[in-house]
Amino acid sequence: MDWGVIIAGLLTLAIFSFLYRDNPAYKMAESLLIGVSIGYFLVITWTNTLMDLLFVPLTQDAKWPLIIPLALGVMMFGRFHKRTAPLSRIPIAVLIGSGAGVAIPAMLEARTLRQISATVGPLVTESGLPDISLIAVLVGVLTTLVYFYFSREHKGALGGAAKVGTYFLMSFFGTTFGYTVMSRMSTLIGRVEFLLSDFLRLTQ
Template sequence: MDAGTVIAGILTLAILTFLYRDNPVYKLAESLLIGVSIGYFLVINWSNTIMDLMFVPLFTQGKLMLIIPLILGLLMFGRFNRKTTVLSRIPIAVLIGSGAGVAIPAMLDARTLQQMSATVTPILAPDGLPNISELVVMAGVITTLIYFYFSREHRGWWGKSATMGTYFLMIFFGTTFAYTVMSRMSTFIGRMEFLLSDFLKLTQ
């Protein structure tokens, strides 16, 4: 058995001790996780971002245009001093402006227009019979939107539609929560398989 498997097995058991209560063994494993994650993140970002995207192209390939993002990046450090804080607003403005410019059209298209288009489909199947799933989707979209329309009091048929919208929302929340439970169980089963087969060698 290699050292990595032994360390991973011991740390997994250490983390699982939290199920009983908080304890020093768990704290040690938790601190190790945080420390290693941050260290790994820093190394990866140093080599892949600061070196690969800034220093190497700027100083060895002579890409002088990179001086602009370098200066903008340095201005962010202005936040460390109250007198120079205002300077950090420049790179933040550039980030927000360019980020919004890139994201808004893409999100509007993918999350709104395309989704609306998928909702507006024929409610009759080619054989002339009602397309049940489309009817359910349509009812779900309309009644949920009614629920989130607060400029009119939820009374009468409007209120009943809003109530129906809450049922659709509850079904969605229930499904999402069930998938979350399933996901966490899968993670635990995956870890148990590692403990039983790789670490303790009890199963194949």
């Protein structure tokens, strides 16, 4: 008898019971999920971050420069008191400054430049035929950008292009919604499979 499977099965049923109405079994399972998640996260953070990256190298390997991040971390707790609150601005400034410095060039390259370069490829294939998918991408990008251009009223050619842009947007939203439904169904199917095969042992 696998107690882990039994507990997991009962908790799954307790969560499903919410579909009928809110009840103590659901509340207990929900609280347990939150508690276990936070507990697991705290343990992992303590062992893999604070111990492995800070306290052990600092105390056992005498890596003294680590005092700087330790001090910055302690300053962050200054927010809990009015008089020490300004101290927390220093680590926040370091975080924002270094974060932006690392992120801006990388995001500009990966999300903007490479995407633009992929959009403006040759519109004709090597065999001389028009590349339908690339033309669709180009038209989609341009008309969607026109839709988000608010400096002039959407009338005439601008209005027509914006209208086409909305169709591309709607197609995207529809596809994304379809995939999301598929994803949620997969989660339900996964739990039902667990209940039928591992918990109730009705199927193999």
